[in-house]
Amino acid sequence: MRPVPWRPPLWLGARMRRAVGAGAAVAAGALAAGWPYWRGEPAAAAVTLACCGGFAVAGGLLAAGRSGRRTGTAFVVAAAAWAVTWSAAWNAGAGPAVSVFAQSVFFTAIGIGVLMYPGGRLEGLAARAWAGAAVVIMVGGQAVLCAFSRPAWNGFAADVPWPAVAPDFAAFQAVQRGMTALAALLAGALVIILVGRLPRIGPLDRALTVPVAATVTIGVTGALVFQGTLITDGVTLGDVLRVYLFQGICATTVPLAFLGTALRSRVAELTVAERMQRLTDPVSVENVRDALRSVLRDDSLELWLWADGGYVDTAGRRVGASPGGAPGRWRHEVRTSGGAPLATVDVDVSLRDHEALVEAALIAGGRALETARLEAAAQANLELARAARERLVRVQAAERERLAADLQRSAQQRLRTLEEMLVRLEAAAADPPAREQARVCRRELAEAVAELDDLARGVHPAILADGGLAPAMEMVAARTGAPVRLDIPARRFPRDVESTLYFALCEALTNAVKHAGAASIELSVRPGPDEIVAEVRDDGAGGAAPSPRGGLAGLTDRVRALRGDVAVHSPPGEGTRVTITLPAPGRD
Secondary structure: OOOOOOOOOOOOHHHHHHHHHHHHHHHHHHHHOHHHHHHOHHHHHHHHHHHHHHHHHHHHHHHHOOOOOOHHHHHHHHHHHHHHHHHHHHHHHHHHHHHHHHHHHHHHHHHHHHHHOOOOOOOHHHHHHHHHHHHHHHHHHHHHHHHHOHHHHOOOOOOOOOHHHOOHHHHHHHHHHHHHHHHHHHHHHHHHHHHHHHOOHHHHHHHHHHHHHHHHHHHHHHHHHHOOOOOOOOOOOHHHHHHHHHHHHHHHHHHHHHHHHHHHHHHHHHHHHHHHHHHHHOOOOOHHHHHHHHOOOOOOOEEEEEEEOEOOOOOOEEEEEOOOOOEEEEEEEEOOOOOOOOEEEEEEEHHHHHHHHHHHHHOOHHHHHHOOOOHHHHHHHHHHHHHHHHHHHHHHHHHHHHHHHHHHHHHHHHHHHHHHHHHHHHHHHOHHHHHHHHHHHHHHHHHHHHHHHHHHHOOOOOOHHHHHHHHHHHEEEEEEEEOOEEEOOOOOOOOHHHHHHHHHHHHHHHHHHHOOOOEEEEEEEEEEOOOOEEEEEEOOOOOOOOOOEEEEEEHHHHHOOOOOOEEEEEOOOOEEEEEEEEOOOOOO
């Protein structure tokens, strides 16, 4: 039998192998650099090599990921610098001088790596200023410290090469204290910068920043506490190496916090299918949108679905989904397996750094999106029908107003002129039968003019066009067979809104008097920022129920044509309340 070639397990992919290789290389470097110390401290060696290698592995995984690549690279550099720091253990040659500067690079690289997450750059003046200050204080300050000291004052052999310029023990200790204080300020400033980002970043990034800020606070505080133990007389090499050990352990918590949160994000990607399936049941456009908002933690997410050659929103209205989007927003297009447009999501721009999670959520919701698209297409067709009906109502309102105006300007004016001529004819007629005939004709003509006035008012009363809803309803209330108390603002509304409210309220008043036998009626109109609410209350018999061909059904159809609604509350014996709701002008 031919031997089966060995294949690595799925979890040990190329990225993991590279990260483990980097960790092994750094751990090997630390082992070689600190060998004189590790021979007598096997427990410290095991802990340090595990932390140092784990530091590099965490950085390597971050560097190979979709986000945080430069942060991962900075952590790998920090791990390598930590390994070099242990060259002090040889206590000979350039090792001690190199180790103190490697320690400064170690802390500086960690801080810059934290600030570069997740975009891979130092965003904002504060972050760039911190990076510059860290280089000056940690590296430049270490150079000043060496210039005022001798190697023995730092715990090293007196004969090792050392960049001393003007050794002065008092100045050396003053610089030590100053560097410790400045390092503490740097640590505090780093935490402040991280916390200050919270209001400006998305919830997904916020979930990472909070534990990292807490970890930086604890880790750096511990490192500074141990560093303070070296500001004494008689420091030995063993003291220095123990400080290196504890500082490294404290600092290792930072990449581990990043790695833990990255793993949490990966788990979220793997479980998104189950969450999307649960949140989209039953499938509807609104449920799919709300599920995406929940999974991606973005309440501002908008979902547009492809229907009939264009995008529509959850209400079926056409939208212009351009590829770019507004500032601070990111639009991501979803296509079917055949390459046809399916949907577009408009999300906060911070989610661009979590594109893998966005893709996973959209793929998991693929079937739901397909179903929702069919619903959106039907909703879009319904929206077109509503829009056509709304336009028809507006045209009818304008035509009624025009017809009423024509009646008043032409037919009524001519009839009134003819009536005046009959008055003059009656006065001029000498023959009594002729005078009587003229009087009869004038009376019939006056009745015709009155009927034409009623017709014009029924088509569109002139007072509604000239004065608005309030005076028009005052005139109607005066002719109603029951006392009507009005509460209507004097403001004007658009023509179609006034016409719809006028005829709907007239129908409600007629029903209250004619069918309910009301003794008193209250009528109110309350305009608001989002809707206009009109209400007619009576103390009649109650028990009103809209019939398919009744007045209330016609009232409802007229109101719904403008995307409004009519509610009737009419318990038997307790009167009737008709509530008419219309969208405020300028709103759907």
